[in-house]
Amino acid sequence: xxxxxxxxxxxxxxxxxxxxxxxxxxxxxxxxxxxxxxxxxxxxxxxxxxxxxxxxxxxxxxxxxxxxxxxxxxxxxxxxxxxxxxxxxxxxxxxxxxxxxxxxxxxxxxxxxxxxxxxxxxxxxxxxxxxxxxxxxxxxxxxxxxxxxxxxxxxxxxxxxxxxxxxxxxxxxxxxxxxxxxxxxxxxxxxxxxxxxxxxxxxxxxxxxxxxxxxxxxxxxxxxxxxxxxxxxxxxxxxxxxxxxxxxxxxxxxxxxxxxxxxxxxxxxxxxxxxxxxxxxxxxxxxxxxxxxxxxxxxxxxxxxxxxxxxxxxxxxxxxxxxxxxxxxxxxxxxxxxxxxxxxxxxxxxxxxx
Amino acid sequence: xxxxxxxxxxxxxxxxxxxxxxxxxxxxxxxxxxxxxxxxxxxxxxxxxxxxxxxxxxxxxxxxxxxxxxxxxxxxxxxxxxxxxxxxxxxxxxxxxxxxxxxxxxxxxxxxxxxxxxxxxxxxxxxxxxxxxxxxxxxxxxxxxxxxxxxxxxxxxxxxxxxxxxxxxxxxxxxxxxxxxxxxxxxxxxxxxxxxxxxxxxxxxxxxxxxxxxxxxxxxxxxxxxxxxxxxxxxxxxxxxxxxxxxxxxxxxxxxxxxxxxxxxxxxxxxxxxxxxxxxxxxxxxxxxxxxxxxxxxxxxxxxxxxxxxxxxxxxxxxxxxxxxxxxxxxxxxxxxxxxxxx
Numbered sequence: 001x002x003x004x005x006x007x008x009x010x011x012x013x014x015x016x017x018x019x020x021x022x023x024x025x026x027x028x029x030x031x032x033x034x035x036x037x038x039x040x041x042x043x044x045x046x047x048x049x050x051x052x053x054x055x056x057x058x059x060x061x062x063x064x065x066x067x068x069x070x071x072x073x074x075x076x077x078x079x080x081x082x083x084x085x086x087x088x089x090x091x092x093x094x095x096x097x098x099x100x101x102x103x104x105x106x107x108x109x110x111x112x113x114x115x116x117x118x119x120x121x122x123x124x125x126x127x128x129x130x131x132x133x134x135x136x137x138x139x140x141x142x143x144x145x146x147x148x149x150x151x152x153x154x155x156x157x158x159x160x161x162x163x164x165x166x167x168x169x170x171x172x173x174x175x176x177x178x179x180x181x182x183x184x185x186x187x188x189x190x191x192x193x194x195x196x197x198x199x200x201x202x203x204x205x206x207x208x209x210x211x212x213x214x215x216x217x218x219x220x221x222x223x224x225x226x227x228x229x230x231x232x233x234x235x236x237x238x239x240x241x242x243x244x245x246x247x248x249x250x251x252x253x254x255x256x257x258x259x260x261x262x263x264x265x266x267x268x269x270x271x272x273x274x275x276x277x278x279x280x281x282x283x284x285x286x287x288x289x290x291x292x293x294x295x296x297x298x299x300x301x302x303x304x305x306x307x308x309x310x311x312x313x314x315x316x317x318x319x320x321x322x323x324x325x326x327x328x329x330x331x332x333x334x335x336x337x338x339x340x341x342x343x344x345x346x347x348x349x350x351x352x353x354x
Numbered sequence: 355x356x357x358x359x360x361x362x363x364x365x366x367x368x369x370x371x372x373x374x375x376x377x378x379x380x381x382x383x384x385x386x387x388x389x390x391x392x393x394x395x396x397x398x399x400x401x402x403x404x405x406x407x408x409x410x411x412x413x414x415x416x417x418x419x420x421x422x423x424x425x426x427x428x429x430x431x432x433x434x435x436x437x438x439x440x441x442x443x444x445x446x447x448x449x450x451x452x453x454x455x456x457x458x459x460x461x462x463x464x465x466x467x468x469x470x471x472x473x474x475x476x477x478x479x480x481x482x483x484x485x486x487x488x489x490x491x492x493x494x495x496x497x498x499x500x501x502x503x504x505x506x507x508x509x510x511x512x513x514x515x516x517x518x519x520x521x522x523x524x525x526x527x528x529x530x531x532x533x534x535x536x537x538x539x540x541x542x543x544x545x546x547x548x549x550x551x552x553x554x555x556x557x558x559x560x561x562x563x564x565x566x567x568x569x570x571x572x573x574x575x576x577x578x579x580x581x582x583x584x585x586x587x588x589x590x591x592x593x594x595x596x597x598x599x600x601x602x603x604x605x606x607x608x609x610x611x612x613x614x615x616x617x618x619x620x621x622x623x624x625x626x627x628x629x630x631x632x633x634x635x636x637x638x639x640x641x642x643x644x645x646x647x648x649x650x651x652x653x654x655x656x657x658x659x660x661x662x663x664x665x666x667x668x669x670x671x672x673x674x675x676x677x678x679x680x681x682x683x684x685x686x687x688x689x690x691x692x693x694x695x696x697x
Contacts, residue, residue: 007508007528008686014530015683016691019493022478023695028533211380290689 005271005286126342128171128196132296133159134203134306137181142206144318151312152179154321155202158309161331162202166338188299198265199304200338201296204321206313213314214285215277217270218306219262220297261303263289268344269305269337276333280326283316307334360461364451364489365504365680366444367468367497368481370424370519371543371643375447376677378685383450384673386411389439390418407446412566424519441484448488457490464491464692466680468500471515471522471536489697493687497676498524499531501641503686504679505669510630511637514619514654514666515676516644518543521615525622525634537622541614543644546572550607554600560592571600576608579649608647616657623661635664641675 017031024030133155135141141151159174166172173194175187191199205216266289274286287308297304309330310317320326363378374384390411392398397417411420421439444467448454453463467481478494485492498513501524507513508526515522523537551568554561567589575585585601619638626634635658640651651666658664669675 004508010528011503011508011530012686012688012691015493015495015499015687016694018495018530019695022482022494025479209379285685288686288689 005274125346126170126197128173128194129166129338130173130175130191130194130196130199131159131162132175132187132199132201134201136176136179139181142204142312144312149312149318149322151204154204154327158202158327158331161328162334165331165335169339184295187296192301196302198338199296199300199302200334201306202334203306203308205308205311207311210313210315213283213311213317214287215273215310216287216308217266217273217289218292218294218297219266220259220291220293220304258303262297262305265303265341266305268341269307269334272337272340273307273309273333276329276336280329281320360459362453362456362461362463363681363684364448364453364463364465365500365677365684366447366465367676367680368424369517371517372673373443373447374674374677375451376674376681377451378681379452381451382674383447385446387424387443388412388420388422389442390415390420392417393419405442407443437480437484440480444484445488453489462490464684465489466493466495466500466684468495468497468676468680470520471496471498471524471538485697491692491695492697493683493695495680495683496524496531496536498522498536500679500683501675502526502639504675504682505639507637507639510633511639512619512622512634513639513641514615516542516615516640516642518643523618523622525626527626534625537618539614539618541611546576546607546611549610550603553603553607557603558591558598562590575604576647577605577649578608578612578647578653581605582648612653616654619654620657620661632662635662638664638666639669640666641669641672643672645669645672
């Protein structure tokens with residue numbers, strides 16, 4: 001993430017907090033102080049958990065997940081697999097009692113409630129990436145007649161470039177192999193049945209406002225609870241699950257994980273698009289990382305993002321899209337976002353969360 | 355895949371003298387911050403309107419109950435009419451920006467409203483209250499911060515926003531400005547008007563002009579430093595139309611604004627980490643309606659001389675710098691923030 005983006009993010013964080021405090025009628029700085037206090041509390045609890053008798057409880061949780069690790073070869077193909085009731089209910093009350101406040105893994109799993117959690121709970125790695133070139137065949141997508149540019153051709157070209165960049169490090173699956181009509185359902189089926197770890201859909205935007213320009217990155221939704229994330233992350237490492245395994249294993253409990261991971265992936269991709277494209281296009285605009293109920297995002301099992309890599313309705317960007325080097329840059333930006341996300345996962349797997 | 359025609363982002367600069375709106379649809383409008391209601395049924399019949407705004411309200415003020423809800427840069431408290439006036443003004447601005455139409459067609463309107471840097475919490479809450487139901491998302495921000503953001507002066511820069519009611523200062527340190535990074539003075543355009551009005555009254559006792567006329571003279575002829583020429587105006591003195599030279603009074607009134615502004619600017623810069631002070635001094639941005647006064651930028655530069663020198667850039671489009679900045683903020687604001695901050 002560039003310094004500029006980080007700076008803007010920090011400014012918006014402060015702006016949002018200031019407004020929230022106004023709405024809640026809290027003194028200025030309250031939210032920040034609360035956040036810092038909560039982080040401190042989490043760190044303290046983590047230390048206490050690791051040092052004290054609560055390791056018994058942790059062991060129960062680890063054992064639960066460990067059993068699943070042993071069985072993962074058998075269960076990996078079982079897309080619908082969910083943690084069994086007794087395992088969940090055994091861990092919950094013990095942990096809740098220990099924590100004294102009813103927060104922690106116990107609450108995380110209690111009653112089969114869905115909760116967000118940190119990916120560090122189960123270490124992940126990215127092995128397979130699905131690249132989805134938007135549109136194709138009869139579905140041309142958007143069009144700029146003046147340049148005879150069809151969205152389906154641009155997305156295919158970028159997808160192919162991205163495939164070449166990804167292949168040395170990842171297994172790559174394309175949802176179409178040329179100018180074909182592939183229904184959205186089929187695209188998600190290809191992704192889900194391949195057991196892929198990430199899904200990246202490439203599109204080009206068309207906006208009625210011809211001056212509008214830039215890119216957008218979408219994911220299906222997100223929720224975050226930093227306390228639960230940190231607490232759980234401390235206890236479960238080196239389990240060797242892949243992203244897809246995790247999704248299958250934890251579907252019933254942690255439905256937020258895929259969405260949260262999607263958001264992280266979207267942030268990586270968005271940030272990378274800005275960093276890379278701003279060098280070639282000084283008017284580039286990051287239109288944001290946003291949530292949207294696109295079928296390819298909702299119906300896929302793995303973290304999924306959809307990138308609207310440029311606005312074809314903007315004359316300048318349409319011209320740029322016609323240039324091979326610019327399309328290559330877009331592919332490089334997407335690759336860099338995916339690889340960055342994969343590296344981050346790998347780092348958190350090794351305990352390096354910086 | 356998105357359809358921005360369904361949504362509208364707006365930046366609003368709620369000013370003492372003028373309020374402006376800039377929208378993502380490319381609309382930019384400014385109105386004088388006056389709201390007037392007909393005083394009786396006769397006035398209503400003549401004016402054929404329930405409420406008048408801006409210059410229209412000032413022109414017809416004899417038939418109106420005129421409110422300037424942001425006098426001294428702050429929303430007046432304790433008066434329902436002023437509360438109503440601010441809502442009417444905001445509503446009018448949004449109407450000029452095409453917001454009701456967007457909402458009628460199912461789109462969402464999200465607004466960033468700039469208020470004086472040190473506006474009290476209660477003032478901000480009044481603004482939030484006044485905007486209730488008019489927009490779908492609302493972010494209230496410090497006006498000079500909006501200006502700085504719009505000009506991409508995010509780090510090691512300072513905005514001095516000299517408006518009518520207040521002069522707002524904001525030093526950008528790479529974080530959302532805290533109270534220590536901002537300052538508000540009531541020494542601003544209106545204060546100069548009062549000074550000029552008093553000086554003229556003292557030196558030309560028979561003079562009969564309104565504060566509105568004096569404000570107009572200041573806007574047309576105000577200066578700091580060397581006079582660009584003689585300032586001569588025609589006014590009735592003792593009932594007789596006379597041309598008088600008000601160059602000296604104009605110079606004195608305008609120059610009275612310099613010291614408090616320079617002092618606050620230097621004081622805030624002194625609060626910046628020493629290694630960045632020189633950079634901040636080179637990035638002073640002078641904004642607000644009163645920034646157009648010739649010689650103001652040079653005066654502030656001169657004030658920085660004994661600290662190692664500095665550079666003052668005067669914004670080109672002072673009228674819209676605040677609302678344009680608000681719009682850029684609205685465009686850049688993460689969607690998740692909008693979801694947390696309803697209108």
